[in-house]
Amino acid sequence: MFELSDTVLTVLWTIVKIVVIVAPLMLGVAYLTYAERKIIGYMQVRIGPNRVGPKGWLQPIADALKLMFKEIILPTGANKILFVVAPILSIAPALAAWAVIPFDDELVLSNMDAGLLYVLALTSIGVYGVIIAGWASNSKYAFLGAMRSAAQVVSYEIAMGFALVGVLMAAGSLNLGDIVRAQEGNFLTWYWLPLLPLFVVYFLSGVAETNRAPFDVAEGESEIVAGFHVEYSGMTFAIFFLAEYANMILIAALSSILFLGGWLSPFQGIPVLDPMTAWVPGLFWLLMKMSIFLFLFLWFRATFPRYRYDQIMRLGWKVFLPVTIFWLFVEGVAIYAELGPWFSGVLGA
Amino acid sequence: MTSILFYLFSAVLLFAAFKVITAKSAVHAAIFLILAFFTTSALWLLLEAEFLAITLVLVYVGAVMVLFLFVVMMLDANMEPLREGFTRYFPAGALVAATIVVEMSVVLGGRYFSAENFPSPVPHGPDYSNTKELGEQLYTVHVFSFEVAAAILLIAIVAAIGLTFRRRPESRKQNIADQHRVNRSDRVRLLDIREGDET
Numbered sequence: 283m284f285e286l287s288d289t290v291l292t293v294l295w296t297i298v299k300i301v302v303i304v305a306p307l308m309l310g311v312a313y314l315t316y317a318e319r320k321i322i323g324y325m326q327v328r329i330g331p332n333r334v335g336p337k338g339w340l341q342p343i344a345d346a347l348k349l350m351f352k353e354i355i356l357p358t359g360a361n362k363i364l365f366v367v368a369p370i371l372s373i374a375p376a377l378a379a380w381a382v383i384p385f386d387d388e389l390v391l392s393n394m395d396a397g398l399l400y401v402l403a404l405t406s407i408g409v410y411g412v413i414i415a416g417w418a419s420n421s422k423y424a425f426l427g428a429m430r431s432a433a434q435v436v437s438y439e440i441a442m443g444f445a446l447v448g449v450l451m452a453a454g455s456l457n458l459g460d461i462v463r464a465q466e467g468n469f470l471t472w473y474w475l476p477l478l479p480l481f482v483v484y485f486l487s488g489v490a491e492t493n494r495a496p497f498d499v500a501e502g503e504s505e506i507v508a509g510f511h512v513e514y515s516g517m518t519f520a521i522f523f524l525a526e527y528a529n530m531i532l533i534a535a536l537s538s539i540l541f542l543g544g545w546l547s548p549f550q551g552i553p554v555l556d557p558m559t560a561w562v563p564g565l566f567w568l569l570m571k572m573s574i575f576l577f578l579f580l581w582f583r584a585t586f587p588r589y590r591y592d593q594i595m596r597l598g599w600k601v602f603l604p605v606t607i608f609w610l611f612v613e614g615v616a617i618y619a620e621l622g623p624w625f626s627g628v629l630g631a
Numbered sequence: 632m633t634s635i636l637f638y639l640f641s642a643v644l645l646f647a648a649f650k651v652i653t654a655k656s657a658v659h660a661a662i663f664l665i666l667a668f669f670t671t672s673a674l675w676l677l678l679e680a681e682f683l684a685i686t687l688v689l690v691y692v693g694a695v696m697v698l699f700l701f702v703v704m705m706l707d708a709n710m711e712p713l714r715e716g717f718t719r720y721f722p723a724g725a726l727v728a729a730t731i732v733v734e735m736s737v738v739l740g741g742r743y744f745s746a747e748n749f750p751s752p753v754p755h756g757p758d759y760s761n762t763k764e765l766g767e768q769l770y771t772v773h774v775f776s777f778e779v780a781a782a783i784l785l786i787a788i789v790a791a792i793g794l795t796f797r798r799r800p801e802s803r804k805q806n807i808a809d810q811h812r813v814n815r816s817d818r819v820r821l822l823d824i825r826e827g828d829e830t
Contacts, residue, residue, distance in 0.1 A: 289632050364662075395760045399685045406693030410665070413697065417658060417704050425704070432701045436694055456762055596807065 299391050303380050311527040312342035318580050325584040349523075352516035357420055360513065364418035369514070369521035372411020376528040379404040383535050384459040386545045386564040397458040398446055401536060402439075405491060408529060409435040411522070412493070412500060412510045419513040427509025430591060431493060431500035437598040438490040438497075444606035445484035448477050448613055449540045452624065462544035467623060468551030472543040476616070476624040479609045481541040483602045485575065488533035490594070492526060494579055496586035497594055504588075534575035535568070542571045637677055644670040657703045665696050679755055682762040 316331065316338070323330025331338035356362060382397035384390040394400065409432060416428020450456055452473055453464040465472045474481045490497040501509040511522045538544060545564025549555040589597070617625045647667040654660040668691045675684035738744070769777050 394681065396681050396685050396762050399682070399689065399762075403685050403689040403693055406689060406697075409693075409697055410700075413700055413704070414662070429701065429705070432697055436697050439694065 296391070300381075303391060304377060307377070307380065307528060307531065308524070310531055311524055312346060314527050314531065314576060315345070315523075316342045317576070318583070321577070321580045322584045325581075346520070349520040350517055354516045354518050355513075357513045359420040361418040361420070364414050365513075366518070368411050368415035368418055369518045369525070370411075371414060372408060373521050373525040373528065375404040375408045376525045376532060379532055382458055383532075384462060384539065384544060385568060387459070389565065390459060393457065393459060396456050398450060398456040398461070398540075401458075401532075402443060402446060405442075405529070405532070406435070406439050408491075408525070411525065415514070415522070416510040419510075421513050423506040423508075423512045424510050426506050427500045427502070427512070430502075431510060434493070434497065434500065434594055434598075435491055437595060438487040438602070441483055441598055441602035441606055442487040442491065444603065444610065445477075445480040445487065446540070448480040448606065448610055449473060451610070451613055451617065452477060458539055458544075462539055462546060465543045466546060466550070469543065469548045471623050472541065472546070473624070474541040476621075477541065477609070477613070479605050481537075483606050484540065485533070485537050485578070487598075487602060488537060489579065489582060490598070492529045492533060494526075494530065495583035496589050498588060499591050499594060502588065530576065530579050531572065534572040534579070537575050538568055538571035542574075544568055544571075633677060637674070640670050640673045640677070644674065657706065658700070661696065661700045661703045665692055665700075668692050668696065678752070679759070680761055682765050 319341075320330040320338075331341040334340040334344045356365060379401050381391045382394055382400050384393075412431040412435075413428045416424045416426075416431070419425070449461060453461040455461060455464065493500045499505075499509075501511075503509075506512070511519055514522060545568045547556070547559055547562065547564070547567050549559050613625075620626050644667055647663045647670060650663040651660050651667060654663055668687060672684040672687045672692075675681075675687065742748070
């Protein structure tokens with residue numbers, strides 16, 4: 283009996299931790315949509331939302347309320363079960379991946395050794411939500427969007443996986459916390475510098491994986507209306523929306539952890555600034571780094587026209603993939619030559 | 632706790648596997664196959680084989696089944712004609728199934744698979760890393776077979792691409808290098824048009 287209550291306690295404690303991660307994440311998603319509308323607005327010399335609440339700050343709350351109270355329409359001929367399951371399949375991996383993200387030195391829900399692999403596996407199953415939604419909607423536009431998305435995600439996953447191989451070669455570990463600790467030193471020992479091509483490939487593949495502009499052919503509103511979620515309304519649509527933005531934040535967090543030293547301070551190793559900023563928690567630096575990537579997501583959307591489908595395939599297979607494979611060889615040589623300061627201790631560890 | 636989870640996952644796995652072969656539509660069968668893979672992965676996690684479990688999800692659920700589902704959805708197969716000969720083929724199918732059941736029970740019921748030979752594994756400590764253990768085994772003890780497997784896979788990749796690679800003269804495609812080399816004088820011709828000129 284005692285053992286059982288121990289298990290119950292662990293489960294309850296884990297649920298509390300999950301809430302502590304997911305609640306700010308949802309708030310982050312809400313205000314990311316606001317940031318998107320504001321930033322793109324200013325980039326296009328508009329003001330953006332400014333009516334609900336002071337300076338429009340309550341706009342995302344109003345949007346959420348509106349979506350919650352809208353009717354969910356089931357299209358005739360749709361597969362009812364799969365139609366409802368699809369949004370759940372799309373948000374579940376986007377949230378589950380956060381279990382292994384380290385926010386600070388000891389601040390992580392599950393400190394598992396195969397963390398990097400886990401994240402890669404979960405980001406790759408997010409595509410089922412899109413495919414099943416497209417098929418279950420019984421609509422040509424939705425189906426076209428689903429097909430485009432499936433091919434695109436599978437293609438970019440390979441380049442993404444190879445970029446991650448580069449990171450684990452350099453860190454000698456699949457544990458995300460250990461990967462950050464391996465980057466310790468100063469901001470030049472972070473992996474963005476020795477793995478620069480992989481860094482660029484990883485982030486751009488991340489943009490493609492999340493179906494964001496300029497890789498958003500799965501939605502492609504000028505050609506296939508809204509792609510896979512054209513038949514969805516109200517809360518079911520909102521969940522797809524949440525999943526997309528949660529995935530954006532996830533890719534931003536992963537890029538920061540893998541290439542920009544996660545929670546490490548950028549002033550580490552600098553004589554005067556480092557002691558002066560030692561009181562700043564690691565979480566703050568991680569959030570700052572994530573904001574850079576999130577801004578890039580929005581900036582891309584405001585700047586680039588949508589890729590054509592065959593151009594997306596060409597970029598993934600004929601540009602990103604060879605670049606990553608080439609850089610893995612370069613990195614292998616660098617590790618063998620113990621090129622400091624990045625690869626000096628890798629071979630022995 | 633572990634045994635409760637084990638029976639739960641096993642039940643889901645058996646249900647999913649059963650639905651794979653009985654589902655009316657091919658798409659449903661494929662989705663149940665995904666569920667079966669996922670549940671297997673959960674069972675492997677219970678065995679502390681985290682690396683294998685995650686790799687199963689990554690490779691089979693994340694890549695293979697996506698393409699599989701892709702194809703099945705495109706096919707839009709009509710299953711009715713396949714169902715017609717059910718009674719005719721049932722005796723043969725039942726015979727095969729019965730043979731498999733008998734074979735399996737002979738093998739698994741024999742003394743090599745008895746409970747004494749397979750004591751329940753002792754759980755490892757929190758420092759145990761399945762990933763590291765597996766890597767050490769693969770790259771030291773089994774390095775030769777690992778390399779052979781890698782070479783076979785590489786040949787398979789080349790062969791698969793070779794099979795699909797055929798020249799079709801009627802298909803048009805763009806030469807990206809040519810497109811990049813284009814400059815303004817190739818595409819734009821400025822004409823001085825005066826009033827009264829034709830074209």
